[in-house]
Amino acid sequence: MTAQREFDQWAASGRDRDMEETHWNTAKHALAMMPVESGDAVLDLGTGSGYALRALDEIHALDRGVGLDASPEMATNAREYTRADSVGYTVADFHHLPLTDDSVDHVWSMEAFFFAHEPVEMLEEIRRVLRPGGTCFCLVNFYEESEQSHRWCDRIDLPMYLWSQREYRTLFREAGLRVAVQETIPDEEIDIPSGEQFPTDEWETREAMVDRYRTWGTLLTVGVAP
Template identity: 30%
Template structure:
């Protein structure tokens, strides 16, 4: 019997397992740390909060979040790191053994294996444009967020930063390339409120001897960093999703 073709999620799993095996998990920390720290400052995290790190990769950002929500007067906060790549999840678990408030889960953004109305905040770093069905992922994020929960989606690939388009052809999986305005419209269509898009420059210096395979030149890489990543922020309205099998009258 011929092999079944891979589903889009299986293709992502295979590709990012390859990244994990090639040591890209840790390298991404160097590339994404500056813009992620700036995003985390905007998240205004409090001890006791429940946070989802969607597309957590090797878990370095998950650990930053876990430190901020740990123990406090408001209780004991928890962070769930979710990723489609089981190799990334394995890596993240192996490097987070000292944390008792992190749980790493293997799964897809399009079918988040978690209950309704649970997370106070969601962070997702450099992952959202890979999701084959972004509409489905947004519906899932809406479902698992608590009433008035906040979403923080950070992406480096979007139309308004033309330098980012230089590396699309180098990717081995399909991606979405939308503008900030198109993303805002998409989030609003999914009933999110207070939808905002801001550009977050990457202020890390690029040394003159840095070798880039992704950009045409170091000047283009520097211009890409100056324009920065796109941070999409939104809130779930003050409503609760029904649990499966229940109807809210």
């Protein structure tokens, strides 16, 4: 299955809103860290429902927000959810961004990077469109150190690349981005039942669920364009 077909199905079934709800627990902490100023241009790769751009525009009054997704259905839904004229959505290949050089101030990407066919090529495109001093905020739940997330590749009929924290730093540097920050953001809001309520449909043990959400959470890597 292609990424377009997979995520078209997700959008049609309402999973875009489900992802927005679950991602928001950690996304909001990273969004608050972005050095966005009023009038900036922000690119969201793998925009899904467009929640990140809507939040940034509400707080900072963006000059331009561009949400890119491989799924036409995701982009259609995001347009329906968004009222701001400054934010728009399009379908595009992350490896060939339909933007001019030095045209955006910041890039946001959550739960999309591990689907890249050529990660360095994708990051080089991000580097190309970023203005000097611009930032790239990359967030992933699926990474090597978070062992409880590894089983996700069995649930999605797409290739998924499992990189370590060190490999993410290396990829950023190879593409010409300086790594300014790398940290994990725990999900402190998702409800974790008491031990007597396990196993559940998703988890064999409470310890496994705690490891996934409280210990490893979401990996944030921030790159800065020279």
